[in-house]
Amino acid sequence: xxxxxxxxxxxxxxxxxxxxxxxxxxxxxxxxxxxxxxxxxxxxxxxxxxxxxxxxxxxxxxxxxxxxxxxxxxxxxxxxxxxxxxxxxxxxxxxxxxxxxxxxxxxxxxxxxxxxxxxxxxxxxxxxxxxxxxxxxxxxxxxxxxxxxxxxxxxxxxxxxxxxxxxxxxxxxxxxxxxxxxxxxxxxxxxxxxxxxxxxxxxxxxxxxxxxxxxxxxxxxxxxxxxxxxxxxxxxxxxxxxxxxxxxxxxxxxxxxxxxxxxxxxxxxxxxxxxxxxxxxxxxxxxxxxxxxxxxxxxxxxxxxxxxxxxxxxxxxxxxxxxxxxxxxxxxxxxxx
Amino acid sequence: xxxxxxxxxxxxxxxxxxxxxxxxxxxxxxxxxxxxxxxxxxxxxxxxxxxxxxxxxxxxxxxxxxxxxxxxxxxxxxxxxxxxxxxxxxxxxxxxxxxxxxxxxxxxxxxxxxxxxxxxxxxxxxxxxxxxxxxxxxxxxxxxxxxxxxxxxxxxxxx
Numbered sequence: 001x002x003x004x005x006x007x008x009x010x011x012x013x014x015x016x017x018x019x020x021x022x023x024x025x026x027x028x029x030x031x032x033x034x035x036x037x038x039x040x041x042x043x044x045x046x047x048x049x050x051x052x053x054x055x056x057x058x059x060x061x062x063x064x065x066x067x068x069x070x071x072x073x074x075x076x077x078x079x080x081x082x083x084x085x086x087x088x089x090x091x092x093x094x095x096x097x098x099x100x101x102x103x104x105x106x107x108x109x110x111x112x113x114x115x116x117x118x119x120x121x122x123x124x125x126x127x128x129x130x131x132x133x134x135x136x137x138x139x140x141x142x143x144x145x146x147x148x149x150x151x152x153x154x155x156x157x158x159x160x161x162x163x164x165x166x167x168x169x170x171x172x173x174x175x176x177x178x179x180x181x182x183x184x185x186x187x188x189x190x191x192x193x194x195x196x197x198x199x200x201x202x203x204x205x206x207x208x209x210x211x212x213x214x215x216x217x218x219x220x221x222x223x224x225x226x227x228x229x230x231x232x233x234x235x236x237x238x239x240x241x242x243x244x245x246x247x248x249x250x251x252x253x254x255x256x257x258x259x260x261x262x263x264x265x266x267x268x269x270x271x272x273x274x275x276x277x278x279x280x281x282x283x284x285x286x287x288x289x290x291x292x293x294x295x296x297x298x299x300x301x302x303x304x305x306x307x308x309x310x311x312x313x314x315x316x317x318x319x320x321x322x323x324x325x326x327x328x329x330x331x332x333x334x335x336x337x
Numbered sequence: 338x339x340x341x342x343x344x345x346x347x348x349x350x351x352x353x354x355x356x357x358x359x360x361x362x363x364x365x366x367x368x369x370x371x372x373x374x375x376x377x378x379x380x381x382x383x384x385x386x387x388x389x390x391x392x393x394x395x396x397x398x399x400x401x402x403x404x405x406x407x408x409x410x411x412x413x414x415x416x417x418x419x420x421x422x423x424x425x426x427x428x429x430x431x432x433x434x435x436x437x438x439x440x441x442x443x444x445x446x447x448x449x450x451x452x453x454x455x456x457x458x459x460x461x462x463x464x465x466x467x468x469x470x471x472x473x474x475x476x477x478x479x480x481x482x483x484x485x486x487x488x489x490x491x492x493x494x495x496x
Binding site: 005008009010011012013014015016017018019020293294 | 368372374376378379380383450453454456460
């Protein structure tokens with residue numbers, strides 16, 4: 001079969017799987033639930049039902065969400081012709097696990113308890129292998145350049161005791177890997193997605209840096225290469241009031257969306273709003289995939305939609321459990337498709 | 338020798354028509370079938386709709402077979418008593434088969450891709466089945482035009 005059509009089965013199956021994504025009415029029903037038990041009952045009528053049955057208590061809903069995501073990733077890994085497309089989406093989980101392990105390592109050295117419960121199975125590297133590598137300090141077999149970055153991060157901590165530097169090192173490697181894998185795929189739409197993802201992360205970092213009051217002169221190293229927005233423009237954002245950001249980055253789709261942010265209040269509120277806007281930006285970038293009956297970006301688009309669904313479910317359940325204002329929660333929900 | 342060469346050129350034309358059109362249909366039905374299998378893995382209830390769309394690129398193969406039959410009937414090979422066919426007449430018959438051979442091959446593949454896309458469409462919106470059938474049927478127009486051309490050309494050659 002010609003390469004152009006080898007995604008026929010995959011895309012058709014993803015389209016059918018897309019019908020099972022939760023819609024607005026499901027979100028609304030969860031949000032309207034009286035308490036967490038009622039919300040879980042509504043969730044039990046969806047694709048998450050299989051995992052809810054295994055929970056000891058409804059408070060463990062995060063396990064059900066993780067199980068559903070794990071199922072989707074494993075299923076796609078079986079039938080997607082180019083496995084790298086699924087792998088690239090799981091990279092952030094690998095780096096999440098690495099961060100958890102590095103921090104656990106640090107905590108342990110300081111006499112605290114390790115937090116292996118924060119590890120996720122959603123990464124490409126089995127958690128047992130990661131734990132073994134960190135425990136034995138034998139990093140040789142770790143992929144994604146971790147065999148170099150991991151000992152470097154541990155050494156960085158031991159020298160400077162600055163967790164921000166360690167996080168920066170690991171984030172740099174994560175986005176380098178995403179960029180590299182995106183380029184290796186040699187698919188323009190995947191490349192555009194990786195660039196958009198880097199932009200989103202950089203803008204998110206700019207908001208975070210501004211919140212903690214980092215000086216513009218030392219901020220450049222917190223931004224990653226490879227996005228549409230240059231590092232110079234990102235650094236310039238830090239000395240500009242938030243209302244003026246669109247002027248500096250308005251030439252990109254990401255910048256246009258930032259301009260749509262309403263009522264910029266305190267930085268915590270801005271960060272929460274910005275997270276939603278940046279997620280919606282990626283959704284918008286990937287939404288073009290629906291026009292390609294045989295295009296590979298449908299895989300990334302579906303996985304992203306599933307991630308957004310999981311994020312929405314998590315937001316809704318946490319809000320219902322804590323009795324958060326429903327109107328505010330509705331504003332936090334991400335666009336799924 | 339000349340008599341046999343004319344017949345052989347006619348047979349070549351019939352073989353090209355049936356062969357290329359059949360190959361195109363096989364590829365087209367295969368492409369649509371892959372999409373169909375993808376949808377049915379998740380939703381087996383859509384078998385009827387998927388089958389209808391998957392079958393559409395199969396018509397080109399039938400047109401190729403029909404043309405081959407017409408050629409074989411024309412030169413009398415089906416009746417058991419072959420007619421005397423000159424080289425130029427044989428060459429004419431062979432050329433008359435080319436519209437079917439070429440157009441059916443490419444249109445079947447194109448129709449297969451359209452059908453595959455429409456199968457994906459009904460996976461998402463089953464209520465749009467009517468429209469989903471019309472889109473690949475548009476490709477069929479050109480397969481029918483090629484068949485008509487071949488029939489007209491074949492009829493214009495006098496033996």
